[in-house]
Amino acid sequence: MEAVIANVVEVTRHLPMLLRSSLINIQLLLALLVVGFLVGTVVALLQVYGGRFVGVVAFVYEWVFRSIPALVLLFLFYYGPAQFGLYISSFLAATLALGFRSSAYQSQVFRGAIQSVPPGQMLAARSLGMGRGRAVISIVLPQAFRLAIPGWSNEFASVVKDTTLAYAVGLNEIMRSARIIVDRRYDLAMLALLVVALIFLVFTYAGNGLLGVVERRVRVPGLTTAEPGGTRREHG
């Protein structure tokens, strides 16, 4: 019993280090979401509106980044350029590898959402004299993004966890800190990893809360989808 208490005290001593390095995970998360969102949106738009050739290229992109294991991608982006004398930071390598990977998943979500905007919306916009790009920006995307929120929330939950993979290319993120503790005191392994797990529970909880707020803020009657695994109730 005393030993357990001593271990808890010891891990607690390392808590500031764990929390500090978890900020790197958050930074990486934000970078991944930005890359994934922007590239994913563009890929989805190309798939839907890009015509045959561009569409095929976009589908191949999606297929490639969804098929290659995340670790392989990480190593490819980290060690690949180094072979040609181009040394990039592990943060950048992780941002690109995992960001492109996420963009492939996000493009799937956005493509489905764009396609579920009824064609009449585009027709009505064009009949007012809007160009296609204008109509996509003003009419299709605002609806598609709302429809995409449930699917996007799932991808968000995956990406949060994926940030720990960057450990493999030596990023000083939370898993690396945990590893440092474990390397010094093997008997602290379980406690230290439980603390990491707890931190991620908090991240996911906070993230979902934030997404819930966003969803309520942008909610519009008549523009909701069924949530995966449950039915969304419409208010108003």
Place this chain on the structure above:
Amino acid sequence: MDPLLRVEDIHKRYGTEEVLRGVSFQLDRGQTKVVIGPSGTGKSTLLRCINRLTAPDRGQVWLEDVEVTAPRAKINEIRSQIGFVFQDFNLFTHLTALDNVRLGLVKVKRMGKREATTRAMEELTRVGLKDKAGAYPAHLSGGQQQRVSIARALAMDPKLILFDEPTSALDPELIGEVLNVMAQLAEDGMTMIVVTHEMGFARSVADEIVFMEHGVIVEQGPPEKLFRSPEVARTGEFLRKISELYGAEE
């Protein structure tokens, strides 16, 4: 006076099916033409060819002295001058009634927000929906949605409005409110082409009725003439059938 719209020998084919097989007509300013005809005859296709939502294979459309069908025509600018009212309204789902009416003014006509709001409210008032300005389409009845969509078209100050079966998706008790708005527009001098089965409306509002079948105009003329003494037997037959179905009380 020159006609406002000239449609000349429009052809359109989908696959092997020739949907429009040479359609020509003219429309003067302030006139209302009602287009009738059996399902699948190409009425919607014809309307869409006029503002090139569908590209015709052959033939020309002229809006005043501008050739709509010219390859280098400024099609977006032309479309902004031709209102289009759809059977299923197609209001922008994520926007309030006011924003639906205002959007074209702001994004296409580059009007300032204040002026656009004033203008949009005018048109909502005109269709009797001033108090629904803040409502989203999902919270409006079909008849109200269609009136908002008419206001959306009107706000652009169009030279011409095309209506594609504007009341076909409505519950019977909501048809009247939409037809009344349209009748008022005709009275105010708006130029309109209306595809509809509402024979009462056609008789009382149309300057001319166009009867189409199998991608061609079978006969066109003033309502009284078509109803009382059509030149083609098929016209009379169709008018009788449709009047039985939809009623044509005078």
